[in-house]
Amino acid sequence: MECNCAVILAGGEGTRMKSQKPKVMAELMFRPMIDRVIDTAKNAGIEEICVVTGYRAELLEAHLAGRTETVRQTQRLGTGHAVMQAIPFIKRHRGGNVLILNGDAPFIDHRTVEDALYYHTTNGFVQTVISAKVENPFGYGRIVRDKNENFIAITEEASADEETKKINEINSGAMWFSADALLDLLSRITNENSKGEYYLTDTVSIALRSGLRVGAFTADNADAVLGANSRAQLQELNEMLRKKVIARLMADGVSVPCADGVMIDDSVKVGRDTVILPGVIIKEGCEIGSDCVIGPNTVLYKTKVGDGCVLNSVQAEEAEVRDHANLGPFVHLRPNTVIGEHVHCGNFVEVKNSTVGDHTAVSHLTYVGDSDVGKGVNFGCGVVTVNFNGKSKHRCVIGDDAFIGCNTNLIAPVRVGARAYTAAGSTITEDVPDDALSIARQRQTNKENWVIKRKPYREKKY
Numbered sequence: 001m002e003c004n005c006a007v008i009l010a011g012g013e014g015t016r017m018k019s020q021k022p023k024v025m026a027e028l029m030f031r032p033m034i035d036r037v038i039d040t041a042k043n044a045g046i047e048e049i050c051v052v053t054g055y056r057a058e059l060l061e062a063h064l065a066g067r068t069e070t071v072r073q074t075q076r077l078g079t080g081h082a083v084m085q086a087i088p089f090i091k092r093h094r095g096g097n098v099l100i101l102n103g104d105a106p107f108i109d110h111r112t113v114e115d116a117l118y119y120h121t122t123n124g125f126v127q128t129v130i131s132a133k134v135e136n137p138f139g140y141g142r143i144v145r146d147k148n149e150n151f152i153a154i155t156e157e158a159s160a161d162e163e164t165k166k167i168n169e170i171n172s173g174a175m176w177f178s179a180d181a182l183l184d185l186l187s188r189i190t191n192e193n194s195k196g197e198y199y200l201t202d203t204v205s206i207a208l209r210s211g212l213r214v215g216a217f218t219a220d221n222a223d224a225v226l227g228a229n230s231r232a233q234l235q236e237l238n239e240m241l242r243k244k245v246i247a248r249l250m251a252d253g254v255s256v257p258c259a260d261g262v263m264i265d266d267s268v269k270v271g272r273d274t275v276i277l278p279g280v281i282i283k284e285g286c287e288i289g290s291d292c293v294i295g296p297n298t299v300l301y302k303t304k305v306g307d308g309c310v311l312n313s314v315q316a317e318e319a320e321v322r323d324h325a326n327l328g329p330f331v332h333l334r335p336n337t338v339i340g341e342h343v344h345c346g347n348f349v350e351v352k353n354s355t356v357g358d359h360t361a362v363s364h365l366t367y368v369g370d371s372d373v374g375k376g377v378n379f380g381c382g383v384v385t386v387n388f389n390g391k392s393k394h395r396c397v398i399g400d401d402a403f404i405g406c407n408t409n410l411i412a413p414v415r416v417g418a419r420a421y422t423a424a425g426s427t428i429t430e431d432v433p434d435d436a437l438s439i440a441r442q443r444q445t446n447k448e449n450w451v452i453k454r455k456p457y458r459e460k461k462y
């Protein structure tokens with residue numbers, strides 16, 4: 001599909017969303033709808049993509065930041081008008097085919113797009129509309145066919161009579177055009193309708209009147225056409241996707257004994273015999289091994305988890321957790337963290353931009369930041385790697401089998417040698433050699449009878 005391109009319509013305000021953001025940035029399973037639509041185009045092998053922005057264009061352009069071309073539609077005069085803004089882009093693709101996608105229809109999949117292109121080219125159509133049969137066609141453009149089932153027009157809800165409203169085959173908004181025909185058809189769309197908008201959907205009857213061949217490709221996957229115009233519809237789509245993913249995982253051998261609050265992105269892979277407990281959110285870019293227990297109350301983003309791991313009340317982003325690690329409750333893994341095999345991190349432990357070697361235990365109330373921790377290390381309660389001096393960050397290095405005493409501060413940059421000990425309450429500012437004990441705190445002095453002599457207390461009140 002090298003010479004083909006895509007125009008994604010994303011200028012609309014989405015009045016019914018009542019949002020400060022462009023509608024296409026509303027999230028389906030924690031990903032903006034527009035990102036899913038862009039992925040569909042890319043997965044269908046289309047490299048050249050132009051997004052038409054409009055309402056709060058600057059937000060959308062910043063979000064897209066170089067991932068696609070953009071063109072601004074300064075006034076929202078309809079979907080046909082939106083495509084007109086991309087005419088210079090379309091002109092660069094003369095001779096090829098142009099895919100039009102709606103930025104607010106996030107379920108469109110690349111298979112449907114590819115199958116529609118095949119149908120488009122093998123039938124020699126100038127325009128192929130991707131349609132679907134839905135239970136409730138309200139609000140969508142209806143696919144109108146004549147007695148011989150030939151596709152003759154798309155009629156928008158606002159212009160449809162009672163008979164037309166009963167048609168349940170609808171326009172998904174996704175369509176293929178030959179670039180040259182599209183340029184011609186765009187010049188012939190008018191805004192003579194009840195809304196005074198330039199409807200892209202009018203191209204069907206215009207093309208047919210000129211004797212051009214137009215087709216409607218009915219998608220097998222009826223969900224592919226669903227769009228979200230309101231928060232209620234967005235919730236419906238979220239719920240559909242949520243149930244679909246959970247059903248697929250269970251069919252593949254994952255246990256979800258109670259799906260309450262379980263939201264797993266469709267890109268996520270989970271191994272067999274893993275159990276997902278309530279309150280688990282697994283966002284895009286995660287892979288979970290087999291025989292794990294994930295949850296309750298765990299949020300993962302771009303995180304890889306090995307086999308046999310336990311993650312109880314864990315929040316992790318851009319991290320890797322290797323086989324048989326046992327994390328939680330209440331562990332936070334921040335970006336660029338690798339947790340080794342058989343590691344235990346317990347309550348209120350935060351790890352950032354660090355590697356933690358196999359069999360290391362960080363059991364309570366500890367911050368490990370910008371550190372390279374060896375294997376078999378034991379952290380006492382309340383250890384802090386002091387990685388930030390207010391200006392710059394530095395690393396701590398802890399050798400294999402070291403023992404870091406409770407309430408130790410490790411002032412980076414500092415190195416604790418292999419098998420070395422730090423005494424509880426030490427503030428370590430200098431490297432500790434292998435096998436050494438480092439004590440960095442004042443020696444205790446007891447002042448006998450000090451309280452009796454000084455009477456620092458008030459009279460007892462009880």
Ligand code: UD1
Pocket residue numbers: 009010011012013023024052053054073075076077078079080081082102103104105139140141142154156170171172173198199200201225226227229
């Ligand atoms: C559109 C179709 C309808 C189809 C439905 C599928 C038209 C006239 N109607 O209706 O047949 O069934 O999609 O979901 O095409 N947009 C702009 N600029 C504008 C107007 C819209 O960029 O001036 C963008 C929107 O951001 C949106 C897309 O185009 O991503 C579709 O617009 P929307 O207003 O949602 O159209 P629908 O009423 O859903």
Ligand code: CA
Pocket residue numbers: 102104227228229
């Ligand atoms: Ca829409």
